[in-house]
Amino acid sequence: MQAVLEHSPPAGATARTTKRTGFLLLSPSVLILLVWSIVPLIMTLWYSLQNYNLVDPTLHGFAGIDNYWYLLTDPDFLHALLNTLVLVAGVLVISIGGATLLAVLYDQEFFGRGIARIMVISPFFIMPTVSALLWKNLMLHPIYGVYSAMMRAVGLTPIDWLARFPLMTVMMIVAWEWLPFAVLILLTAVQSLDGEQREAARMDGAGPIARFRYIILPHLGRAISVVVMIETIYLLTIFAEISVTTAGGPGVASTNLAYLIYSRALLQFDVGGASAGGVVAIVIANIVAIFLVRAVARNLEA
């Protein structure tokens, strides 16, 4: 017994070796994470405090908070901030509202339900750029678009949606992309509702609307809050759809924060100003995230 103990290495040493191996094995991924997220963050912070414009190399050096000052006093920034909020809120309302109704509808038995379900999920598999192009050229184009043809067919003048209502149209396109996700989550939630609960409500004299309002909707509360959280995080950074359809215009009518940063950095070559915008966007995203996570956590606890 004693001999065995002496020959085996001490327990502490084994643990230390294991730990070291663990670190070694972990380090590549930790390094990649560091390089890919922390380094850009520090660089962004650094650039945001610099005068740095690619087309004007004479202007350089420490700028202090000038970049932030210009940004926050820029009417375009406020506009973009507002657009971001409108876009997020609008897409949330449309996609969740629509998804709730569709989820309840798809929970019923009807002929062709399987195919209808696949069709409502399918936008999920289309890349944002592609779906934006589809909408822009195939559906909404004032001359070749399907909607224009439909409007002409009933004698109306086609509307150039992207020029007349740029933000609303982008919102609609993004909502169309996110609807399937919300439907998927909410449909599973609706289906998890205990059948006897619905029947109890029927026995209590609740019609379809009362059942929806008092039984189904409260049951969906958690699922909806999860959808809100996940969608919001992605919707704060919508970019491809705007870039492909309106390029933020006309003017800044459909520019959100992500697109504003892009246009500053890559269209106006103002690296310092764009970095300041990026930092502001990070701060806003984190504020939103904190509120959301708290709200959702509370909802999940209840």
Add this chain to the structure above:
Amino acid sequence: MATVELKNLRKTYLTEEIIKGISLSIEEHEFVVFVGPSGCGKSTLLRMIAGLEDITSGDLLIDGQRVNDVEPGKRGLAMVFQSYALYPHMNVYKNMEFGLKLSGMPEAERRAKIENVARTLQLEPYLNHKPGQLSGGQRQRVAIGRAIVRNPKVFLFDEPLSNLDAALRGQMRVELSALHRKLGATTIYVTHDQVEAMTMADKIVVLQKGVVEQIGSPLELYHHPRNLFVARFIGSPPMNFFSAIFQGGDAAGSSVQLRDGSTLYVPVTSPGLLPGTKVTVGIRPEHVELASSGPNSGVVEVIERLGAITLVHVRMPDGEIIVVQTDGAVLTDVNSPISLTLPPRNCHLFAPDGLAFEACHRHPLAA
């Protein structure tokens, strides 16, 4: 309070007929229990009465009105589900209030009603609790309370006690009986449990494969089962059966020859049966008597001592097992030889088609 009448009710799912023409009438204040093996259609029948399942054909009358096409909420019924089906996001008070609110009852009246029912069911301390914070028994009470506040014409219960432990089930059974006596509401109750059926029912409906096998008071089913199925289904431990040869009968009884050659003269009539026909003799374990010697001897195979009673499983020479329920203090041992006495007045005879022979004398408790 109300009467319920089923006229040749049928239910077909796709191509399969689940309820095959059930007719039944339920009187005011009556407590009717549906029993039957799993899958026989008890729940389906109850749900058809509730309006949760469509009626394929036949008529359902409540208080003489045909209600086949009336919404479940408008039939004036209340149902207690096996899973309780409480609304998880509402507290106890709101659970009970939901139906009243939808029916447009004023706030003050609702409150008075709910508080009254909560007092009866000892739920007052829990009115602000959510269902998730209650024990199984309390949830059960809330489900019953939610049914009572609506002041329904008929109560429907689908195995309401099956999720409770044995002790609580016993307690709730007594409470439900007391409540029924107090409210006097017509009640339809589905259960698997023999004891619930026997103790609570005014009338038991035995179902098998969507068909009514027998309708009667608990003791009527116990003493005068209409056929083999009911005889086997009612009573625990179940009735013993063995085959015999019919020898002949008169107005006072019929004689059969058992396998060991002895004859038994049972007080049942057997009109039209030919001597020599194979029949089945049935006798309940509690009616078989043990004797140390005599005919019908066998060997004790298993003894189950339950304290108050003892169940003795006796292997007969022809290999069949007969269960005898006897005194708790009986001194028999496994493998010892034993004789059985079969009191003829407690024997039942069943024709080859399974129907019971008519008893010459009705049991006084099952008149």
